[in-house]
Amino acid sequence: xxxxxxxxxxxxxxxxxxxxxxxxxxxxxxxxxxxxxxxxxxxxxxxxxxxxxxxxxxxxxxxxxxxxxxxxxxxxxxxxxxxxxxxxxxxxxxxxxxxxxxxxxxxxxxxxxxxxxxxxxxxxxxxxxxxxxxxxxxxxxxxxxxxxxxxxxxxxxxxxxxxxxxxxxxxxxxxxxxxxxxxxxxxxxxxxxxxxxxxxxxxxxxxxxxxxxxxxxxxxxxxxxxxxxxxxxxxxxxxxxxxxxxxxxxxxxxxxxxxxxxxxxxxxxxxxxxxxxxxxxxxxxxxxxxxxxxxxxxxxxxxxxxxxxxxxxxxxxxxxxxxxxxxxxxxxxxxxxxxxxxxxxxxxxxxxxxxxxxxxxxxxxxxxxxxxxxxxxxxxxxxxxxxxxxxxxxxxxxxxxxxxxxxxxxxxxxxxxxxxxxxxxxxxxxxxxxxxxxxxxxxxxxxxxxxxxxxxxxxxxxxxxxxxxxxxxxxxxxxxxxxxxxxxxxxxxxxxxxxxxxxxxxxxxxxxxxxxxxxxxxxxxxxxxxxxxxxxxxxxxxxxxxxxxxxxxxxxxxxxxxxxxxxxxxxxxxxxxxxxxxxxxxxxxxxxxxxxxxxxxxxxxxxxxxxxxxxxxxxxxxxxxxxxxxxxxxxxxxxxxxxxxxxxxxxxxxxxxxxxxxxxxxxxxxxxxxxxxxxxxxxxxxxxxxxxxxxxxxxxxxxxxxxxxxxxxxxxxxxxxxxxxxxxxxxxxxxxxxxxxxxxxxxxxxxxxxxxxxxxxxxxxxx
Ligand SMILES: Nc1ncnc2c1ncn2[C@@H]1O[C@H](COP(=O)(O)OP(=O)(O)OP(=O)(O)O)[C@@H](O)[C@H]1O
Ligand SMILES: [Mg+2]
Numbered sequence: 001x002x003x004x005x006x007x008x009x010x011x012x013x014x015x016x017x018x019x020x021x022x023x024x025x026x027x028x029x030x031x032x033x034x035x036x037x038x039x040x041x042x043x044x045x046x047x048x049x050x051x052x053x054x055x056x057x058x059x060x061x062x063x064x065x066x067x068x069x070x071x072x073x074x075x076x077x078x079x080x081x082x083x084x085x086x087x088x089x090x091x092x093x094x095x096x097x098x099x100x101x102x103x104x105x106x107x108x109x110x111x112x113x114x115x116x117x118x119x120x121x122x123x124x125x126x127x128x129x130x131x132x133x134x135x136x137x138x139x140x141x142x143x144x145x146x147x148x149x150x151x152x153x154x155x156x157x158x159x160x161x162x163x164x165x166x167x168x169x170x171x172x173x174x175x176x177x178x179x180x181x182x183x184x185x186x187x188x189x190x191x192x193x194x195x196x197x198x199x200x201x202x203x204x205x206x207x208x209x210x211x212x213x214x215x216x217x218x219x220x221x222x223x224x225x226x227x228x229x230x231x232x233x234x235x236x237x238x239x240x241x242x243x244x245x246x247x248x249x250x251x252x253x254x255x256x257x258x259x260x261x262x263x264x265x266x267x268x269x270x271x272x273x274x275x276x277x278x279x280x281x282x283x284x285x286x287x288x289x290x291x292x293x294x295x296x297x298x299x300x301x302x303x304x305x306x307x308x309x310x311x312x313x314x315x316x317x318x319x320x321x322x323x324x325x326x327x328x329x330x331x332x333x334x335x336x337x338x339x340x341x342x343x344x345x346x347x348x349x350x351x352x353x354x355x356x357x358x359x360x361x362x363x364x365x366x367x368x369x370x371x372x373x374x375x376x377x378x379x380x381x382x383x384x385x386x387x388x389x390x391x392x393x394x395x396x397x398x399x400x401x402x403x404x405x406x407x408x409x410x411x412x413x414x415x416x417x418x419x420x421x422x423x424x425x426x427x428x429x430x431x432x433x434x435x436x437x438x439x440x441x442x443x444x445x446x447x448x449x450x451x452x453x454x455x456x457x458x459x460x461x462x463x464x465x466x467x468x469x470x471x472x473x474x475x476x477x478x479x480x481x482x483x484x485x486x487x488x489x490x491x492x493x494x495x496x497x498x499x500x501x502x503x504x505x506x507x508x509x510x511x512x513x514x515x516x517x518x519x520x521x522x523x524x525x526x527x528x529x530x531x532x533x534x535x536x537x538x539x540x541x542x543x544x545x546x547x548x549x550x551x552x553x554x555x556x557x558x559x560x561x562x563x564x565x566x567x568x569x570x571x572x573x574x575x576x577x578x579x580x581x582x583x584x585x586x587x588x589x590x591x592x593x594x595x596x597x598x599x600x601x602x603x604x605x606x607x608x609x610x611x612x613x614x615x616x617x618x619x620x621x622x623x624x625x626x627x628x629x630x631x632x633x634x635x636x637x638x639x640x641x642x643x644x645x646x647x648x649x650x651x652x653x654x655x656x657x658x659x660x661x662x663x664x665x666x667x668x669x670x671x672x673x674x675x676x677x678x679x680x681x682x683x684x685x686x687x688x689x690x691x692x693x694x695x696x697x698x699x700x701x702x703x704x705x706x707x708x709x710x711x712x713x714x715x716x717x718x719x720x721x722x723x724x725x726x727x728x729x730x731x732x733x734x735x736x737x738x739x740x741x742x743x744x745x746x747x748x749x750x751x752x753x754x755x756x757x758x759x760x761x762x763x764x765x766x767x
Contacts, residue, residue: 003038003073007031014250014285015039018046018219021240021277023284024252025270027316028301028614029292032252033574036221037066039250040081041073043219050080054217056236057085058224061386062574066223082217086232087192090199094190097209101202108189112506115139115191120424122179126172133170136502141165142177146193147231149200152178196231203238214239218248224574225253226267227260233269237276247280255312256305259570259608261600270312290316292576294323297613297620300650305610307645308603325652326613328643329623332722334368334584335523337625338375341581344621345381345564348579352619356382358578360565362612364590366394367512368583369566370520382563387571392548396499396510397517401545403493404486407473408542410447417446423498425462469493482544483522490518508594519629526762569612580616582609585624586637609642708765710758713741719763721745724754726766732758 004012014024014035024032040053057063063084070078082089091109098105110118116135119142123133145155155161156174165173184190190198203210220240222228228236240249255267274282290298298318305311329344331337341361348354361372361383370391376383391397399422405415421427439449447470455464469492476485490496499511524547525539565577584590590609595601613620624639643651705722713719717729727745730753734740739758756763 003041007034007038008287008289010285010287011035011038014283014287015042017283018043019246019248021247021280021282022250023270023274023277023282024250024287025254025284025312025314026252026287027254027290027314028257028611029290029298029576030287030316031289031291032254032287033062033066033223034069035287036223036250036252037069038073040070040078040083040219040221044074044077044081048219050077051082052216052218053081053083053221054089054219054239055081055083055221056089056223057083058227058573059387059571060085060088062223063088087195090195090235093213094195094199094202097202097206100206100209101198102185103190103198104188106188108187109195110184110189110191112139112192114189118183118187119176119180122176122183126175126179128172128176131501133172133176134501134503136504136507137168138170138173138176140504141173142180143191143193145177146197147229149197149231149234152181196235200231200235200238203235210238214242214245218246220249222249222251223253224257225251225273226255226258226270227253227573228269229260230269233272241276247277249277254314256308256314256607257573257611257614259573259604259611261604286314288315288317290318291320292617293318293614294320294618296323296325296650297616300326300620300646301610301614303647303650304606304613304642304645308606310603324619326646326650327619327621327652329621330639331623331625332627334371334625334628335375336723337583337623338371341372341583341621341623342375342379342381344581345376345579346379348619352579354578356562356564359581360567360572360575360577360579360615361581361583362567362569362572362615363583364569364592364608365512365584366391366509366568367516370513370516372566372583374520376564376566383566384563386565386567388568391513391516394510394513396495396514400486400490400493400495400514400517401548403470403473403489403495404477404541404545406470407477407485407489408545410470410474411445413446419493420466423494425466426459427462427466428459431459431463477541480541481525481539482541483518483525485541486518486521486544490514505594515630522629569608572615573611576615576617578617579619579621580613581621581623582612583623584628585622585640585643586628587640588637589628590640590642606642609640705762706764707762710739710761710763713758713763713765718766719743720766721756721761721763727754 004015007015008031011031011034014022015038018039024035026032036055040055043053044050055066057066067078067081067083070081070083082092084092094103094107095105098107116139119138120130120135123130123135123138145161150158150161152174155177162171162174165171184194203213217239220236222236236249236251240247251273253270255270258267274284293301295318298316302316327344329337329340331340345356345359348359349356363369363372366388369385369388373383373385373391388394392401399419402415402419405412406419410416417432420432435446435449438444439446442449450463450467453460453463455461472492473485473489476488480488496511496514499507499514502508502510521544524544569582582590588596591602591605595605613622622643624643625637627634627636629635705720708719713729713732715729715732718726719729720726721743724743724745727743729741729743731742732739733742734757741756741758741761741763742753743756744753
């Protein structure tokens with residue numbers, strides 16, 4: 001059996017001990033997933049049928065990769081292994097057994113939006129105040145109740161939960177929960193949590209059904225076990241932990257990579273597993289060699305995770321050679337960060353002969369993808385976003401763009417349909433159908449029909465309000481610049497208010513996306529890179545929309561299958577890439593401001609960082625930006641403590657390090673932002689332009705920068721530009737309001753003269 005030779009001795013034992021419980025706790029890249037894969041192959045080689053094997057993973061991507069890896073060893077029959085995510089496998093079982101719990105086999109699966117709309121309807125029926133009873137909060141309460149196996153009845157009896165609800169001024173959540181369950185059942189629908197919860201219930205109530213599956217799945221395997229929640233573990237236990245069971249279960253995981261505490265996953269599961277199965281001769285294996293990454297990366301990861309006290313001690317080493325040091329890039333703005341990432345990707349492809357698919361860019365929050373996407377597109381680097389939508393495809397982004405489009409063109413029917421009843425104003429589908437019908441009959445646009453509706457009924461009043469919002473927005477779009485207009489519209493439409501109410505993790509992500517869009521519009525307005533006067537002048541909402549039409553266009557950049565992967569760190573679990581970029585390494589972003597206040601929160605962020613950097617095989621690049629727009633405000637950031645926690649020996653010595661770290665390179669004890677006071681010497685020092693040959697950005701601290709009035713700028717001046725550094729004004733032409741300066745920036749990328757419209761440019765005269 002030659003495939004066994006592709007394993008080290010400990011891995012081989014974990015594979016060959018197919019009978020009885022096995023636990024593998026080991027660090028990243030040590031071959032845990034490989035053990036699972038080979039174990040499945042090995043079980044099949046011993047004559048077990050593929051459908052007797054159940055293998056559970058967390059993401060579809062991981063499940064697919066596992067399937068591919070198994071096929072390499074055993075060929076086509078790999079397809080018949082029950083291998084997939086918890087949700088997909090359980091849905092499959094539930095379809096077969098649906099009638100036993102009063103469902104039809106064709107039950108619908110409700111996504112989050114469906115769930116929210118059902119909960120919203122219940123709140124309305126119960127005459128509860130929807131500003132107090134926030135749909136998202138309730139959804140997440142119900143979800144966590146289900147994940148902890150708390151039925152509506154138990155919920156109603158649970159004093160602790162009720163106390164929490166009373167404190168939140170929502171004493172009726174348990175009633176909503178009960179009604180929600182009934183409603184789903186009546187509708188023949190299950191939400192995502194139900195796929196786990198109902199399966200548990202099915203097995204609980206129907207021992208004969210459970211028995212069938214116990215007999216069927218003779219072998220069970222679970223990857224990324226550290227991230228299972230109570231319910232998932234409950235289901236697993238039911239399947240294998242019983243009298244007379246051979247308990248052929250193998251789980252693999254790494255407590256240091258547990259990153260879903262907020263969803264109820266606890267590393268306690270790993271400890272419990274060992275305890276629960278120890279009476280049945282559990283075998284525990286530890287793997288210590290990292291086959292994925294070179295030494296600098298592995299050692300840096302080891303050092304960082306040592307800051308977490310509550311870890312199972314593990315030694316990890318690499319025999320892949322020293323490898324490259326970790327590169328750190330510091331930039332002044334997030335836009336520049338995007339640009340440097342794109343630059344470095346191009347450079348790495350050439351220098352190290354990488355394909356796009358060898359490269360991944362990982363971020364902490366999805367909202368960060370906007371700037372990255374923009375620069376990858378500008379550089380013609382194909383990319384694909386995993387575990388989420390591309391920025392402009394996200395619902396909240398489309399909502400705001402819908403309003404912006406209406407402001408510029410109220411006849412835009414698609415936009416109108418999208419937002420006329422969002423946020424909800426009681427203009428339902430039937431009203432909309434009527435409007436559309438009228439429009440058809442009279443050969444008008446829907447907008448024109450709206451304009452002629454009297455204000456009588458409640459719905460008609462709502463329509464009037466909506467028309468007013470669009471009209472006001474239209475006026476602002478003409479009189480203000482794109483950013484001012486968009487800010488007005490975001491507020492006036494009540495979109496911000498709507499998204500602001502949702503205090504869940506997902507809700508915050510949506511608000512961040514909205515703000516990222518607004519910030520993007522702001523940088524569009526402030527961008528003075530344009531060279532011609534007409535482009536410079538036109539900073540209107542209409543021109544902004546035209547500009548992004550190209551970005552929102554869904555042309556598939558990843559056509560030929562060679563694309564850079566963009567994803568959140570959470571989605572990157574279990575994956576590996578030759579080159580990995582981890583971006584936005586700033587205090588309050590990564591670690592996230594939401595988790596920084598508690599030691600446990602911070603530990604989880606550190607585990608997340610640990611997951612991020614251990615995805616890299618050969619090249620690891622960490623980037624951070626000194627400033628970043630946040631909620632329309634320029635924020636000044638400090639480098640993330642996680643970079644400081646990496647011993648300097650593992651970092652490439654670059655200018656980023658010299659200026660990013662405190663002088664003696666001691667971790668800085670205080671993390672309050674210090675804003676430098678401009679002083680004569682400080683200015684000239686900080687403003688030193690970068691050498692033309694290097695790719696480094698001009699090191700200008702935005703906090704020190706002060707734009708001079710444009711009419712004072714004269715030929716011969718030396719001026720500073722935030723992006724291009726120091727430059728000499730060679731010529732000025734154009735009339736009063738349209739003066740265009742020709743400036744030579746020594747440090748700019750191309751070393752070419754640039755033509756810049758003075759009215760919009762931000763330049764500081766140095767001499
Ligand atoms: N004995 C081995 N010989 C050669 N390559 C190996 C060996 N074991 C693992 N590898 C390779 O090392 C890489 C990491 O393995 P794998 O993905 O299984 O690690 P893991 O422990 O699951 O990591 P993570 O914790 O990040 O999920 C893979 O490319 C795998 O094929
Ligand atoms: Mg793995």
